[in-house]
Amino acid sequence: MDHSQKKIRAARVSIVTAVFLAVMKFAVGIFSGSMAVLSSAIDSMLDIVMSGVNYLAISHAEQPADANHPYGHGKFETLATVIQSVVIGGSGVWIIIESVQRLMSGHAPGRLTGGIIALLISVGVSFVLSRYLKQVARQTDSSALAADSLHFSMDIYTNLALLVGLVVMSFFHLAWIDNLLSIVVACYIIFEAGKLVRLALRDVLDEQLPEDLRRQIIEIIVKNRSNVFSFHNLRTRRAGSQKLIDFHMTVCKHLSVDEAHRLTEDIEQDIRQLVAGADIMIHVEPCEQAGCNGPEDCTQLVDKERETK
Helix, strand or coil: CCHHHHHHHHHHHHHHHHHHHHHHHHHHHHHHCCHHHHHHHHHHHHHHHHHHHHHHHHHCCCCCCCCCCCCCCHHHHHHHHHHHHHHHHHHHHHHHHHHHHHHHHCCCCCCHHHHHHHHHHHHHHHHHHHHHHHHHHHHHCCHHHHHHHHHHHHHHHHHHHHHHHHHHHHHHCCCHHHHHHHHHHHHHHHHHHHHHHHHHHHHHCCCCCCHHHHHHHHHHHHHCCCCEEEEEEEEEEEECCEEEEEEEEEECCCCCHHHHHHHHHHHHHHHHHHCCCEEEEEEEEECCCCCCCCHHHHHHHHHHHHHHC
16 A cells, blocks of 8 residues: 555544544533533544545645646645634634533533543544554654644543543532533634634745745755756745745756756755655756856856855
8 A cells, every 4th residue: 555545544534533533522412411521522523624634635635736726726725724713713612601601500410421431432542543643644754644643642631631520520529620621622622723723824825834944945956056056036835735836046058958957857856855745846047157168167167156255
């Protein structure tokens, strides 16, 4: 099985598991009346969103651009993330409002045993799934699956905290703990939804790639200094899982079209090995070195100019 199939299968397993956990928690939460379990179910909805977005990103990673979308379809993923994060954030607000009302009315949930069992199952399933996703992410070098693995790892600790709260409440009959924990989880859900919005807006506003990644791209270009006189106007941005990179590169004016083309292909290949899903555009410009009679003379002139700087 190749890396693409492994990633798609892992993303599907993630979605199916998140749906199972969400349905189970909603059923138990409604049956028991526990806001803590219901808030955990809303958190599982966030897992579904994250896993679904990752699945779309992975399954459409190789889809070519078309006549209507010459830059690819990455922004559709961004738009879906914005809409879904708003829905999830609104769910978090609803949990807070409902929990405060129940806290003020003194509402006490019943049948806590079902909630405890549901959270125990959730902790175990999340643990196994996070380890599986982490393993596949390492094998395929998938940042999307690595992020999904981290999210399910966070769910382990969230569900453990809710589980402890329900156990304490069942022993000491402190009904307010259920609503208090629900508010805490709701705040966490809103925080995570806010992070999704910020990540999506980063793509919408064409924010450049992280600085450390830009430095590695520059190092790849500089590595070819024997043929590259200089480069400028390096621009980077994201469109969903796609990374768009373009820059101007100055080479010896006596290089043939074929030689210049092979040089750009070598640089593009090195960059794609570093940046998965990279769409690269290199604009080649001729040098303006006086007395240059060919690549060897150009290289010597360039080296002398660099030494004087």
